[in-house]
Amino acid sequence: MAVASVAAALLAALGGALWLAARRLSGPRSQRQQGGGDPGLMHGKTVLITGANSGLGRATAAELLRLGARVIMGCRDRARAEEAAGQLRQELGQAGGAGPDATDGQLVVKELDLASLRSVRAFCQELLQEEPRLDVLINNAGVFHCPYMKTEDGFEMQFGVNHLGHFLLTNLLLGLLKSSAPSRIVVVSSKLYKYGEINFEDLNSEQSYNKSFCYSRSKLANILFTRELARRLEGTNVTVNVLHPGVVRTNLGRHIHIPLLARPLFNLVSWAFFKTPLEGAQTSIYLACSPDVEGVSGRYFGDCKEEELLPKAMDESVARKLWDISEVMVGILK
Numbered sequence: 001m002a003v004a005s006v007a008a009a010l011l012a013a014l015g016g017a018l019w020l021a022a023r024r025l026s027g028p029r030s031q032r033q034q035g036g037g038d039p040g041l042m043h044g045k046t047v048l049i050t051g052a053n054s055g056l057g058r059a060t061a062a063e064l065l066r067l068g069a070r071v072i073m074g075c076r077d078r079a080r081a082e083e084a085a086g087q088l089r090q091e092l093g094q095a096g097g098a099g100p101d102a103t104d105g106q107l108v109v110k111e112l113d114l115a116s117l118r119s120v121r122a123f124c125q126e127l128l129q130e131e132p133r134l135d136v137l138i139n140n141a142g143v144f145h146c147p148y149m150k151t152e153d154g155f156e157m158q159f160g161v162n163h164l165g166h167f168l169l170t171n172l173l174l175g176l177l178k179s180s181a182p183s184r185i186v187v188v189s190s191k192l193y194k195y196g197e198i199n200f201e202d203l204n205s206e207q208s209y210n211k212s213f214c215y216s217r218s219k220l221a222n223i224l225f226t227r228e229l230a231r232r233l234e235g236t237n238v239t240v241n242v243l244h245p246g247v248v249r250t251n252l253g254r255h256i257h258i259p260l261l262a263r264p265l266f267n268l269v270s271w272a273f274f275k276t277p278l279e280g281a282q283t284s285i286y287l288a289c290s291p292d293v294e295g296v297s298g299r300y301f302g303d304c305k306e307e308e309l310l311p312k313a314m315d316e317s318v319a320r321k322l323w324d325i326s327e328v329m330v331g332i333l334k
């Protein structure tokens with residue numbers, strides 16, 4: 001009897017694993033694995049991607065590089081970024097691209113720590129000196145569910161990196177984006193914005209800290225920032241759009257503690273149900289280079305299609321107030 005139960009359990013586990021594998025390999029998602037598109041589409045264009053050494057940013061960099069762009073990887077850890085850049089050059093060579101030597105110079109690594117306003121300023125100063133143009137800025141880097149931590153300037157980490165660091169970065173690069181117009185800004189947010197609120201009385205979470213709320217708040221801030229910026233950029237030929245990538249298998253979950261014994265199960269589930277980084281990056285890539293969204297600004301996208309926002313993400317007075325407070329927080333108040 002016991003032997004029969006064990007055998008049944010093993011068979012069920014095997015059947016489940018096979019079903020998951022079949023689902024992963026034959027589902028519609030696998031068809032989106034390798035990007036198509038004209039390999040010369042982004043030729044002559046310079047793209048800056050924050051957090052380009054890992055996950056979605058890395059996959060976005062790989063694809064835009066394949067499409068011929070000069071890609072600047074804005075990353076906080078030079079060693080991790082150089083390692084990723086080396087792998088990307090090699091992958092491009094192996095995929096029949098221009099080859100590691102010919103692509104040199106099209107992939108540039110620069111240090112950028114969004115948890116330090118000093119680093120953001122130094123990064124922009126160098127970039128403005130060295131780069132004659134910037135066609136696409138992709139605000140992709142992010143931190144998720146970290147324990148309570150503060151940035152170098154004393155801001156709650158998720159709000160500080162996901163919103164404020166990118167707020168300063170974008171503002172300092174706006175002149176170059178305008179002089180390179182038509183140009184685009186792409187902001188990576190999340191569907192989890194739905195659970196956030198902009199609680200102006202405690203933006204630093206000094207009174208209480210809830211990591212889920214603070215992540216959602218930072219992602220709501222990404223959307224409000226996008227909409228306010230789109231309004232300010234009207235008539236400049238610089239567009240800005242925001243997206244959610246879906247649930248993607250990346251390093252974003254690094255602060256989530258999974259007990260050692262449960263990890264294989266979580267890995268299996270994420271492998272079966274989460275998007276791959278390349279699948280998740282499709283909307284970022286679409287907004288960065290598709291002719292379909294030429295002139296489109298201030299909109300929210302998922303799976304390369306426009307989606308509706310909750311009223312709280314379209315509240316113009318909250319967006320303006322957040323903009324004004326962010327200017328004071330990062331020290332660019334004119």
Ligand SMILES: NC(=O)C1=CN([C@@H]2O[C@H](COP(=O)(O)OP(=O)(O)OC[C@H]3O[C@@H](n4cnc5c(N)ncnc54)[C@H](OP(=O)(O)O)[C@@H]3O)[C@@H](O)[C@H]2O)C=CC1
Pocket residue numbers: 050051052053054055056057074075076077080112113114115116140141142143144161188189190191244245246247248249250251252253
């Ligand atoms: N994965 C998912 O399911 C979802 C992701 N997103 C969003 O997608 C974006 C990309 O995340 P994803 O690729 O998943 O996660 P990863 O953790 O794989 O990548 C995040 C990137 O952000 C960088 N980063 C973190 N902190 C800083 C900092 N202070 N300064 C500069 N760079 C920093 C990381 O650098 P380092 O490697 O050095 O840590 C890394 O390169 C994020 O904005 C995230 O909120 C949204 C919805 C779902």
Ligand SMILES: CC1=C(/C=C/C(C)=C/C=C/C(C)=C/C=O)C(C)(C)CCC1
Pocket residue numbers: 144189190191192246247248249250251252253254256258266267270
């Ligand atoms: C891959 C993987 C993980 C990653 C989780 C991730 C990437 C969560 C993403 C969250 C979302 C949806 C954020 C939305 O903004 C775990 C569970 C830590 C452990 C098992 C392997």
